[in-house]
Each structure stands twice: as structure tokens, then as C-alpha cells.
Amino acid sequence: MRDTIVVGGGAAGMMAAIVAAEAGERVVLLEGSGKLGRKILISGNGRCNLTNMGADDLRHYHGTHPHFARTALDQFHLEDTLSFFGDLGLEFREEKRRRLFPMSDQAQSVVDLLADRMRGCGVEIETATKIIKMERDGCFVVWATDGRRFEGERVILASGGMSLARLGADRTGMDMAVASGHRLTPLEPGLVPLISPEKYLARLQGVKLRAEVSFASAGGRRISDTDDLLIAKYGVSGFTILNLSARLVPQLRGGPVELRVNLFPNQSPEAISEKLQQRWQRHPHRTLALSFAGLLSAKLVRPLLRHWGYDLERPVGKIDKKTRWHLAQQLTSWPISVSGPRPFDYAEVTIGGINTADINPDTMESHLVPGLYFAGEMVDIHADLGGFNFQWAWASGVMAGRRRGS
């Protein structure tokens, strides 16, 4: 019998296994797929954005009770992540939005170093071992699909979320938790492109631009993000949309939400109206479509102005002030309605998971089943784009790996 069984060889499970084994526990880590850390390998386009310089800021973490994440994040800070991985031999490079990547630019190095540390501290690693049943009969017993059983004094469930079924993600881990009495909050795709009912967007398919995108939260506060916006046949994507989706998707349960896109980030309609006036005064003979050359992409401007009902061929010298002001307002506050997320196969994380009301935030141990711990994405905490989801996986993995009171 082992002291600790870890179910799931992703970021949170590997971290939990290392912490438990380094504290002297006999640990077995059971991973359903043939490889450890498959999501780490594909993360950050194969480079793994493993944390963020702003990782200690709780505002980047969301869920039904986002404050649940505070203890883990306070116990395992960004500094701790840097020194843990630094000690493994990983050096960091900081990129835009304060994201941190391995200097090697290879996610594989993160997995290799974690696996090396696990072996170094004696973690038994069983891949291709999918756990489908868990029972508590004095100790814990878990069964794999091939009938093998493993016994342990405690279990850490770190089986991840629902995104990317092709990498083996499913809800068997969550179902085991539910079977032992834990509640699940609604599961939805997060960090995901959004579907729009606006048919004209198909004519803008493939357009990529930098824009400020915002929406009004349920509480009326405007939430905005400025980065790449990609228009697709189904709706919208790009860094800014994926990031906003962490907070927007739960709101879509109540019906479509209107995004507002400012094609001139941080500039007011007054400033844009003035800019147009100057450009139009200089070249009054130019058509409305041509007047944007060098300012906005024709692939965007032509279909958009047509959709808004403008005459593209009209010389700008003949356009009155009122029309110019109206256009400036539209360019700085282009409304796009979105009605839902794309499916889990396009999502980087799962919104929702094991209800945090059933977990002790100080230990990650279940309130209902003593000796059962949770870590990572399967818990109802998700975070913004930019390395925050891994920070949650590392921090909650560390907490779960520490035995209660140790």
C-alpha cells in the first residue's frame, strides 16, 4: 500500500506527487494516457507559458467563489514557482503581457524536468492507467480500466478538465468525485472563441487586427482587453476574445451579450472624428473606401462600411460633419453580438468543476471524504490567459501534495 495515490499526470498531479514524495511519502502517480503532461506539451503553442509576472494577483482567477484560490496562491507565490523551476534547471524568458516561458522555448523541457524530479524523489509512475472507480474501505482503493487496483492512505484527484477530448480529457475523474458526494458546478468551455449570430461577419472572415474589445459585466462594469481580434466564419477569436471569454462565457447563460470593438484602442470618437476630418480635408477627392488606405485594412473597412450602409464610392469632401461623427462612433464602438462559446475541443480550460464549497481551501482536502484531495483544473477555478491557469495548477498541486498539518 502507498501513502498517496495521485490520479492524473498533468501539471497539478505531477506537482502534488513531487511535494508528497519529497515529504517522505510513498507515492504512485497514475496517468490515463500514454504520456505525462500532454497539455503542458501543447500549451503556449508548444512553448508552455508556465506562469506570469502578475500571477499573485487574485483578479486573474475566476470561478463561482474565486476567493477560494487565495490560500493556495498565497502559499505558493510566483516567487515559489520561479524558484521551484529554477531549481530544476529551467530559466525563464518574459514576453508580452508579462508571460513567462522556458528559455528553451520548449514545453517538452517542462515535462522532462518534472518527470526527472518525480523519478529523483521516488514517485512510481504508471502511464496508460486510466482510473475509473474509487472506493474507501479503511484505505482508498482505485481501479484502472484493465482491472489493476491500487491502494493508498489518501488520494489526490488531479484529472483536469474537459477541454481537448482528443488528448484524453473527459469527466471520469469528476464523476468519481460526484459518486463520493461532491457537487459539480456547470461545466463550460473557457479561453475559447465565441460564436456570433451576426451573419455578415462571414464576409470579414480571416481579418485580424489589434483592437480594444469590451463588454458590460452583469454588475454593469465594463470589462475590456486590447490585443489581437480575429474575425471568423462562426464569430470571433484571437487573444483578446479568448482572454475575455474567461469572464464572459458564464454571462452568456443569460442570453447573448454585446461586445463593443474599438478599432482605435484608447482613442475616443472625438479624436477619431478629428483624425478623419484632417485626412478628408487633405484628400477630399478620395472615395470613402480609399480614405482609409494606410489606416485600416481594406479587407475590414469595405465589408464593414457596406454593412453599416455607407456609400463606399462617395468622395469624402461631400460627406457632412454629422455623418463623420456617426462613423467615428461606429469605428470606436462597433457592436458584435455573441451568443455562446465554441465547444470544448476549441477551449483551453474548463469553466466550472468540483464545487469549492466542498473543499477546504487551506489543504485542498474534501470536506466530505477525509483523505481525498483535489488539485488543478478539475476544481471550480479557472483563470485568465497568460500562464495563470498553470500557476493555479502548480499552487493547488503543492497544497494538495502537502499532507494535512505538514
Ligand SMILES: Cc1cc2nc3c(=O)[nH]c(=O)nc-3n(C[C@H](O)[C@H](O)[C@H](O)COP(=O)(O)OP(=O)(O)OC[C@H]3O[C@@H](n4cnc5c(N)ncnc54)[C@H](O)[C@@H]3O)c2cc1C
Ligand atoms: C491548447 C491549450 C493551450 C494551453 N496553454 C496554456 C498556457 O500556455 N498557459 C497556461 O497557464 N495554461 C494553458 N492551458 C491550460 C492548462 O494546460 C491547464 O489549465 C492545465 O494543464 C491544468 O492542469 P491539470 O493538471 O489540472 O490538468 P491536465 O493538465 O489536464 O492533467 C490532467 C491529467 O489527468 C489525466 N487523467 C484524466 N482522467 C484520468 C483518469 N480517470 N485516470 C488517470 N488519469 C486521468 C489526463 O490524461 C491528464 O494528463 C492550455 C490548455 C490548452 C488546451
